Amino acid sequence: MHITLVNMPWASIDFPSLALGILKRRVTDAFPDSRVDVVHANLDYLDWITERAGLTRDEYTFCWDSYFTGYSEWIFSSALYDDPRWRNDEFADLVAGVVPGDMLAKGRHLHALAPEYVDSLVGRILADRPDVVGFSTTFAQNSAVLAAARLIKKAAPEVRVVLGGGNCDGPQGAALHRGFPFVDYVNRGEGEVSFTRLLTCLRDASSPADIPGLCWRDADGTAHANAMSAAPLPASALVTPDYTDYFEQHAASRAGAMAEPHLVVESSRGCWWGQKHHCTFCGLNGSFMEFRSKSPDRFVDELLAMTERYRVLNVAVADNILDMAYLRSVVPRLAEAECDLRVSYEIKSNMRREQLASLVAAGIHYVQPGIESLSGRVLKLMDKGVTGCQNVRMLRDAESVSLGVVWNYLFGFPDETEEDYESVIDQFPSLHHLAPPNGVTRIAIERFSPYFNRPELGFGDLRPAAHYAVIYDLPEAELRDMAYVFDAAHRGISATQAERLEKAIETWRHEFPRGRLTQCDLTDSVVLTNTRPGFAWRTLRIEEPWETAAFRLLDQPCTDDVLLKKLRAGGHDVDAEDVADLLSRWRTRGLLFEDGGQTVHVVPYAANQDLMRWVTHGGPALVPALRHGPADRSPEAAATTALRCWRERDEETRARDGIFMGEEPYEDTAVRSVAELVARGTRHVALPEPVVLGRGGSGGDRRAVRGLTHVRELTGRGLSVDWDLDLGGEIGAWRLFSHLYPPRSVAGPDGDAVLEQWRTTFHMNKCGYRRGVGFVEVTDLRHGAQRRVLMRKVNKEKLAALLDGAPASDFRPRETEAFLTSGLVHRVGSLLWWLPSRITRWPVVG
Template sequence: MIMSIDVPIVLVNMPVSAVERPSLALGLLKSALTQAGLQSTIVYANIWFLEYIGIADYGPLENCPPEEALVDWLFAGIAFPGFEREQNAFLDLYFERNPIRAGKGMAERRANFLKLRSLIGGFIDWTADKILEKRPAMVGCSSTFTQHVPSLALLRRLSERSPDLVTLMGGANCESVMGLSTHARFPWVDYVVSGEADALIGPLCWDILNRGRDIPPADLPFGVFGPTHREAGYPAASTRDLVPRAVIENMRDLPLPDFSDYFAEVEASLYADRIHAGLPMEFSRGCWWGERSHCMFCGLNGGSMTYRQKPAGQAAAEMIEMSARYGSSRIEAVDNIMAIDYLEKALPHLTALPEKLAIFFEVKANLKRQEVEKLAAAGVRWIQPGIESLDTRVLKLMRKGTTSAHNVLLLKWCRQYGVRVSWSLLWGFPGESDAWYAEMASWLPLLHHLQPGPAVRLRYQRYSPYHHTAEKHGLKLVPTAPYRYVYPLSERDLSDQVYYFEDSEDNDVGGHFTVRDAHRRPGLNAAAKGIDAWLKAWCAPTLSMLSMQDYGDEIIVEDTRAIAVEREHRVRGLEREILMAADEGSPETRLRERLGVAKVMQSEIEAAIADMIARKLIVRLDARLVGLALWHPYTPILPPTAFPGGYLERRSTPAAPPRK
């Protein structure tokens, strides 16, 4: 029997992170600590921050790309009080790198960012007061994306206010060398966990309660850096960067996360009526595709791509249990990729539910029509399939293992069954040709009845193949420029600390398409404009549609796209047969062979294909004929407010005073 101890451990979810869902990492750690007989509380300082600055100021911070380091800069004055680089220089760089956020009102935005930075000290003091009221023995922060400097700021203030308090950090920003750098450079952080802390957190916290900061290096778990390492030296490991990283091998026995503190916080929040919570859950770690072919730009999973999953039946049962426990049907699977066997073994349990859950999963993009239909029937209403591009040559550069034809077909099947898609068209890959984008731009208007994704510049992430084989691709990667205004570190130390990098040989800055890009790359300029037009069409009051019905000897197609040749098409005979074959993306050679056996002349086949292309009902991609029309009836698409990971209403109101 495990003894319980009534000494609170406070776990903190710092801004800026989504307020519409609890922290999965901290929920898992709280459950692990409970199993170990330790009492812990999760405080949602991200929700406090929303209340502190108001929703009008919160939105731009949440939506800012993390590599622009805006949130880190806001908190840097408190985290590093002796490091005060010229504040206007950071903002000059920010607006240069983000011209889409400049323009009208730039002076007002600049002044507002300076005002927000001046408020951070008050927020950190207020947060520290609320935490210290709980009289904790330990305080730990989980850090992902823009939470790192805010976490360092809070822990620094806590250690100054309460010197006996033990501080901890973990999370994605503490993976391997980033965690070691955090521990080595910022001495007010006592313990840093590199990797997966589920199994070690209980024994570690018990040991800290007994020995404080004096745990010998040999007694610390693999992947944990403690105060004694600063004098004795840091351990090495057989990882790519030679830094230890803790890993869980068996996910079956992990406890369900404890989200009770989150829902209590939301209920008491000034924005309770705007927060529609989702439940983050995980059923696997690593990536089974990445084990075979690591996508060139992907830096997820830190130093370990090894795929581990929960059994399919267990995954379905846990979704049902968590939904009942917290009264929410929204389930967001945070897995990098859905397990292969879940389609056949997990989904039937969910399909049988009388009231369906609303589920999000990341999936591989080469799903077939029947598989998308199964997902929809089971309540998977939103997916992120890693489409990334609509040109096969760019996809090969990425090592995505899919094609343009597959990606267009997936967008079609998702629109058919009402499954919403999160995707983006990435550009800026080493070795890509501008002509590829010009070719893509020529047929993008054909897709305006399908769900678009934004055009996004490639970002270089730590742990990605582009990062660890940069020279092979002609890249000279350095930390993204904004970090130099945030951290009081040398360039070498900064390279160990941050997650995002950029090519020092690239004269363009930031993640947006610029005027310089437009002049230098007309093909990419055309594709970017094509994406903008597609996004605009998708936001129109009435969505365009291309749908068809089969009446046996004739298919009637209705076309309301702006590019439509006719509002109604009546397709018979050979054209009908070609349109039916193209519905599944038939290889053109296979179709020609089949029709040739039926004594159809190749000239007739060519004329019929040309007719269907001219009517803009099919497109030729990757030596396949890809039909673009949906079958009527089709399932309506969900609004963005239905995202299974939760939703925060953005109605603009004056900032409310923070709760006491």
């Protein structure tokens, strides 16, 4: 049997299909003599359409993200109904003011070309003579899947067409099967077992009447929908996906130059919070909310084995929520692994700072914590189980530990009031240094959510979202069963207040790259640094013992009464008026967030957060909010042969007592010594001497490499550094060093021009490496286009030697030539030196 599995647009080009990866593994195991192919038509379409209409990464992402407007599905409706102008005007009227004019024009062009693409794709699929073609359809894939299914059945009636995925759950799958007779089977629910059972029935020509959840037709063409399984699959039944086809196709596609590929893994299914308190707006998990997670050892072994097999270190975990027991099992094991992962995970927003820090140590650098709102009252309406102050604490603590946060601000809940938003919006300027929402969204009513299932919650009159009637030629009753998104009368705040919220968050996103508020706790006092444009002060020292105690107590949300009680219990002779006056002063300075009678301070620990903020300027090029002051003239800057270290990179704050940490040995083993500096809280370092290339002699070469190594290691750790560079006769080779933190000065011809360009184009992680299991990955953006290099059989000892500079005589001439040609190793006189920084932190894009 030959089975072809297809992933249609608009699936993301960055990620393989978890569903199809799992099915390939299951079918391969169950039918070892069968041929199983996976066609990533999303990648194929990107290549095909770029040649004919041009399609940038941003445009593809817009299509992928526009599911709730119907834009992405409408594009392929022309192929479904074989009409290049299918309902053009009706759709344009529907999305006027929602879809930008340039994207509507692009959409019309893609819409007109869609029939040609689907015809081309189907011809290539059928040329391999499959017996079964299976489609996964989730969110915006539906019309493209149906269009391809229609043509397959028209051209090759003997081929069995099977649909599965999120769009096929419950009544949706039955409606798809009824409404489109060219679909032979629809698999509803988890497909690992039922799909292989269907294949057995097809092989043996037996009846599928007892396969749970399956929609099928009998010999007379009558549609049947088997009852769905009453219980979800246990965690032990979840298999490791096979992504071989995806990574091969991605490497050969235009997507390879547009996006780094990611692994998609799952450690659990369902939602443990949703089992107890289903968030009122959430339609995820469909028929199966029950939480199941893999054993910790199995998940870690599976994850590391997949990174080794596919040579990929970027990982997206598909779970709805992190299993909290993993904090004591999975997280420590990943932290101990010599594997520099970049993992994204969904978590609950009430996690503490030490827990977040453990995630970062394990390589979990991005989280989606389901923040949704900063109003405790609105969060209660959602049944989120957290408060506004806890969500702000999450944002603050994530900033302290360099954890990226992805979130959206939702509004439009029944019983929310204007006052629920007034106080929060007024406090946004105090939060401009914390990760802003990606956007602002009025909630949509999703199938399977409590708002859909329980009209008494406020949305009684539901209709399929208007775009379905423009995309599909089906009766309204069928659309109602097939739809996932529903329209209802708007609830909650007024349009005026919603506009104010949107503008306030737009301002937040604009100010975030240059807004900074940090603390350095010196035990007997706390020094704060502020650069947020909305507040005029720059530095502040909190040194009264009771005030420092109050500040530390406000690390956790606290009422005024409880704060006063704890201060008195700590031996501080203060009264309610003292506390009220202090909170008033701190509120004026933007140090606090208040909601629901509680207060929490909003000041992260200093971690050079601003160096990790990138701003998009008219395209994919990312430029940091980077400030450079004059050379340090502090008293500590006298002649020295040691590194000088500070707790804070801000020049004005560095002049404060207690911020200078003293001197540290300027050793040749910079890789180790810099790690120790970071662990002690160092945030800014000054080198004791210029880095001079071409000085000659082994001593001069070693001194130059020592300086370069310190700068490389400091840069990779996200520290700022004062240093001066003399490129000597290599002034034209400055781009090789342009991934290093920019120096204060560059000596040599055109040195000032080089320095200006260096500062303008610098961003963190411009050229860096990460360790994998059995390989090293290098990403290089120094010359514009991204270059990804995999060193599959890297010799650990040689790399370790190159990190601190190794004699060229230690390597064979052919090795030396290969090193230098790669642009990843530079020759400094008699020494060879490794250029890329090890990537330990990841940016937040504002």
